[in-house]
Amino acid sequence: MARVSLSEWLARAENDRRFRENATAIRYIDASDGSFAPYPQWVNPLLQEVLTDRGITKLYSHQARAIEFVHQGRDIVLVTPTASGKTLCYNIPVLQRIIEEPETRAIYLFPTKALANDQMTEVHGLIRELKANIKTFTYDGDTPDDARQAIRKQGNVVVTNPDMLHAGILPHHTKWQKLFSNLKYVVVDELHTYRGVFGSHVTNVFRRLKRICRFYGQDPIFICCSATVANPKEHAENLLEKDIVLIDESGAPRSAKTFILYNPPVVNRELGIRQSAMTPARNMMNDLIGNRIQTIAFTTSRLNVEVLTKYLKDMFRGRIPDDHYVTGYRGGYLPNLRREIEKGLREKSIMGVVSTNALELGIDIGDLEACIMVGYPGTIASTWQQAGRAGRRTGESLAVLIAKSNPMDQFIVENPDYFFARSPEYCRVNPDNLLILLHHIKSAAFELPFEEGEMFGKEDLMELLAYLEEKGVLHRVDQRWHWAAENYPADEVSLRTISTENVVVVDTTDTGSHRVIAEVDWESAFTTLHDGAIYMMESQQYHVDLLDLERKKAYVKKVDVDYYTDAMNYTNVKVIDDFDKKIKNDIIIEHGEVQVTRKVVGYKKIKFYTSENVGYGDVDLPQRDMHTTSYWFTLPWDLLNALQLTRLDIVDGLAGLTYCLHHISAMLLMSDIRDVDWCIGDKSGEWYVRPGNNRRVITTSPTKPVSVMDNAYDPTVFIFDAYPGGIGFSENLFDRHDELIKAVRSVIASCPCEHGCPMCVGPLLEVGPSAKHSALKILDMMMGP
Amino acid sequence: MSLKDRLSRLVGDAATTGEAKADPRQATMRELRDRIDTLMRRRERIIPPNTPRASRDAVPLGVAVAGEEVRTPHGKFFMSRTILNADDVYGYRRVRDFACPSMPAAAFLTGHQAFTDMSIKDGLFLDTETTGLSGGTGTFPFLIGLGWFEEDSFITCQLFARDFSEEGAVLRYLSEMASGKEFLVTFNGKAYDINLLTTRFILNRSHDMLAGMPHIDLLHPSRRIFAHRLENARLSTIESHILGVRREGDVPGFEIPQRYFDWLRQNDGMFLKDVFEHNRLDIISMASLLKYLTDLVENSIEMENYHHGDLLKLALFLHERGDVERSLRMFESLIMSPLPDVATGARRPLSIIYKKMRRWDDAVKLWLTLAHADQHDIFAIEELAKFYEHQTRELEKAVEIVRGLLENRGHLNEIHCTSLEYRYKRLLYKASLKEK
């Protein structure tokens, strides 16, 4: 059979009726010529020559604007697509300054190590060609001790990550005197990844960085790059607490691209089951690669990388002699193998690669023709970054997003306008979350004593210092607060995880040698490692004999059983303070501070494949209290009663609606689903919905289940920040209430299932048969006439 | 609502944040300390009369510690000065006995010739007590102990910052003292004390006198020479085993930061009495240790006064430093040691020195002795095999000696066996060529 080109392949696909039926959108993005500008006069001739030799005879317009602003001493944030030459926007000003003043220092910050390594290669190349004595070093956890001293003293450009800045550099700033005394630039790449809890920490790390710079008499310029989000300027200004110039018009030429949103066909209408996203992915990959169209696939898990790679290798075995014709690529592969794969891709000896998002962020693999995304990567920004891996300079390219069976994926493919229009994704940080702020005040005091009248964050610093003095970690003399404790505060908290505590899983199968097999974060331990739970790892089942919270250990034994366990949790929310309120169609919408109580009360044993309930167990774990911020809305009984549903149907409908709302909220917030949580109850915390043995029950207290609702209390749906003190999500959700409800309505209404499924209101067995129907009725009521 | 109330609400009763959960751990640590304290007291049967008690009235610093306030243009601080007279006894020695360490020997120990021409009178002994061991800018050296010789006496001078605000004055004073001296003597000062002081000079924006000064750090040579017979190379361990110093009621090092924090909060000088004494003894011990080490170098041939194992380690240390002449003489004496480990340990490096000097007869004698003493001495046998093969070209002898060892291979590890077998095959092949 003759091979087809990508455009022929596309034409064929569009004529295929079945393909057309499942493609919810096929959009053509035209090529554009790009706009250019000459090098500014001030660019050093040698630097210009080196760049010209690399084929860069002129700059893209955005590059010229960016370096001009930096030249004028302005802080910038650059928002341009993948492969639009953003690295030159910082490398030109930095190298230029170092050539002029050899003592100049710069810090390059990347969120991950892989990305940092990649950027090193690029800047090393430029320096080599410049034949200049400019030193660049990576400084991270892997840097050998004996190299560290040289890096501190000599590195012109120090490439590192926020975690290292936080725990390794700032607390030892005197060792970096040379760097801080000459620090002119701080480059912050992938700015949009610094959001939520991580971003709130990083904002405080920047506060500390600026404080140390002031001590050494420096005020460096920040050069930031971000993927497309709704609020890049605002986000950069929140993160850096400076005025930032936004540059968001790309002058880079663009090749034509076809972008397809694909929803796998429904295979069981009653249960609303769709074909696995892996099936169309496998078929498309096979077809494209078979036609020698170089293709990359992104999956959302490591396991799926391996599974899809195996499928493809099996398909090509015998047809192609080279075993590396298709290959996997993910974190965990050794660096040498990774380099080999990257080379194979550039040289086109590898025609297909399956990856997690390790490749998402910029490693040079040349110009691929097609990109298949198996599952929504979680944000629109990263979807475009992944799609950008195909078609950097080639004539035409293809990107396909295949939806999985969850509300987020379904919403995206079923609402193409949402996806293709201006980005709806906002980056949020709440650096003044008291716990986060307090932690960084401690670290800052360790770095330099605080002085009377100093500012740090938006809370009253003097009061916080007094609090720490009372706690005995600071000591005040002559209006200065000094660190007065033995410990090293930066080690107390990681920037990336919510809780610093982990529970260690100990395998005691072999009584002679106990073995640690995993670590589970504190929160998850309550639901996955309670006594009697079945803990799964690498397809092996373990029975949890004992969860010892005091010693932070769970003792497990290997077992082989035909069920898994699902913890029964209750969550109870009580309103402490409402910050703002609005009323829409008689629904009261609010946000404010709440007290959340969570407790695991028992678990269900669920049989594999049939999902039958085969037993229950009790769990006695302490309840956990937390104060945080929440968004909520209250539905008056008068309105609900008019819907002519039974009380149980109303509860099921609310539960279904909330399941979907939870997912859609996480999507809008660009957050992990675990960063926000939900609860249905009333504002007083008197009653709330919790799962019972067979169906959800409404109760007035954890000990006395009562399955009636009192008319005195109106049902309220809460979506809250799953972090003590809150991260600032709630206000955003409150502002976007209409948008949220509309999105939820659209997901549930367009779902092909009959009574509910994991793609809309949640698994049928958990939410009850009337959930979908009732949820839609409630939503219609909420949206009004 | 106040920030304080908000905070305590956030971290709540059963809260799961690091803040709240650090407490039980600290409690465990405290408990551990208490237990260790109790154990130590029971064992030594000494309850220092000056142990701080909570129920007592605070004792002024000047009463608890002999010393006085010093006022300078840059501020004030507290200083304690003591003099050890020439005839005072410290451990096994009198002060006058360690007042004159040989500077050429110090030069050998450090590998820096510059010390040869310096005088011990220009040396400044230095040791700090700090608020933590983690390092970083938040660690505060609140007590800087200094010491120096004046004639046959030893003076200690401890500069104490009564609170953080006195640090600037202390550092300026330290700089002045240091500028009257030529070099520093510390125990682990290169990695710790001087590094930390450099940080403090930067934080106080004052000139760092110390970083550029010549520096004898006693830790490295002590570890090399004594570690073979001590459980660790801490100054306190060396002091009690080598210098004969017995400290009574000494404050354990890990307790010192808390003593300072307690002092800050309660202004009770009794918290610090033991800390000053601990620091003062550390400084005197460094002076005694310097003398011990330089004596070892100076009198290295006089075997009767020193532990032969120490001498062997010293000889190896000097050999590594490239001081062939001195180490050769030491090894030549040490092979006569009645301690078999020492004699054997000296024969090997000595044989290598002879080999390099092409003193074949002497080298062979040593190898034969070694092989005779232990028929599995692979080092000696390989050297002999090489000698017969390349020097005397007696291939048969070489084959025989290697075969002898291979037949008794039970004691050899796999790597040795492989290398020996390889050598054996090569020798056989070479021998067969010769026969043809």
Ligand SMILES: [Zn+2]
């Ligand atoms: Zn559905």
